[in-house]
Amino acid sequence: MTNSSRAERAVRIATAAGRRLGLRADSPRVLHDVFNVLVHLAPDPVVVRVPSLTLVPAGEQATRQRRELAVTGWLADAGAPVVAPSPLVPREPVEAGGTSLTFWEYVHESAPDRGSDGDSTDPRALEERFAEQTGQAAQLHRLLAGYPGELPVLPSLVPATGSSLDALRKQPQQFLSTADLDRAEGEYAVLEALVGDIPAHFPDARLQALHGDSPGYNVIRTATGPLFGDFEDVALGPVEWDLTLAGPRGIAAYEQAGGGPVDRQLLDVMEGARLLQVVGALALVPSMPELGPMLEPVVAQWRARAPLALPGVG
Template sequence: MNTPRDAALNALRTACRRAGIDASGAESIRFSENAIYRLPKGVVARVTREGRFQTAAKEVRVARWLESAGVPAVRVVPDLDQPVEADGRAVTFWRELPPHEYGTSVDVAAALRVLHGLTPPAHFELPPLAPFVQLAQRIDQADMFTPEEHDWLRERLEDLERGYAELPPGLPHRVVHGDAWVGNVLSTGDGRVILADFERSALGPPEWDLVSTAVKYDTLGGISEDQYAEFVAIYGHDVMSWKGFPVLRDIRELRMVTMAAQIGMENPAMRGEATARLAAIRGESGPRPWRHWRPLS
């Protein structure tokens, strides 16, 4: 049987042949929303799920734009026409980073302040922010939920779509990262903070980037009140003081539930995490913060 991991590795090998890149000894780094591999000569390959070519092309354009603007970010392999299509998937090739670790909430604030201060690119058009992308599909495919739970999730999605369309005025729309958590803001041993993963980059409300750290504080209890206050001080704005915050928080929480469900479809050990997260957003686990949520793997 051809597993999802097998399919991703086959696509990688095909793309490497087409791009003239050595795929020997490809080492799996991570397998989640995308499959990430370490290749020889300091190259890292990113293999998407099927049907994501345009998104991968956007990632490459954003990375090249940030490089031209002098913003520390992951860099694509130069002089290579990419993404490379293989078996319905998009494969992109990146320069391997030096040793690094996840950033801190302060690193996220500093990186977002730089990103949100940029003038949007003139040579290509970014799409509007799409906070609900893939949610309906993930809900429909999540077989660990009961029919009643599926109905509740679909109604919740509809409610939040209406809420997002009616958000009160906030900060001026800018280029947003789209998934600005500490795993996408990397700290290197030489003191640099590097932005990564531009799959969700778009034009939209900067509050969407800020809400990830607010959720880490308010929903998960993953950082302290003092750490959140430092985040606010570095960025210069507290998204939790905005009237639209509950809507964006609830959208982010719903995304976290459905991401656990998607991973649970491929990794049975995570199915219980999906149901536990759903119980929490339904009010069955008491008030926030919900410190029992486990990292996805």
């Protein structure tokens, strides 16, 4: 539970919107408070996701949410292991308080795994857990490959990262120098070329519906098994985009689970794109100052890499 003003506002908005839809919302409580605030409208088994840190206008946010609800609803109807849209309200975003909300089934999370020393934060135990969950993403990808709807190609990269970099140029942050920003904008131009025609640069890339935000890190472990959640960035793209941050053990687990061969060169480009996306997230620091120190180590990791480039270009 958190007492941030962001969370308090989210509870008010979620409660009012839920009651308009016929939910009781007698004992709302905050489950999570970072980029989104998740509000459980207890006693009903409904969780409201309230965007709290975003540069996206409510109308555009609703468009993204419709895609997310369509894909997760389709997966849930097929029996896929996902956190499903709530069946107690229509599968549509709800505009409230100047933002756009989505409503999800409440699921009970299992107690965290613990290492041999009883510490659930043991790095080795966490690495093993994320590798296992990345392996489970192979099944998710097989299901997503059959999604019949239309999706844009990696919109969380292009144009979203470009918009973030534009905001940083207008309001620079202490964590990013002018030289850093110049480099970031050069890398974004590379991303525009890639997203505009991925097969031209990677002819063997498997383009399909994706989770869009490292599914191995977006798993809720329940008594009945793991559930994938947070499909906000659902998109069309290469499977390698979903495998960023997985690490060598995660990639091995994915391939062993039947996810197919992973293109290491494309994965490396996608890793660079993920780091650039994090650099762009510094545009949110004015709204959440504590985010800067959280992202600073990733920015350092981005600086240590060679600038993003495409094979055969440059």
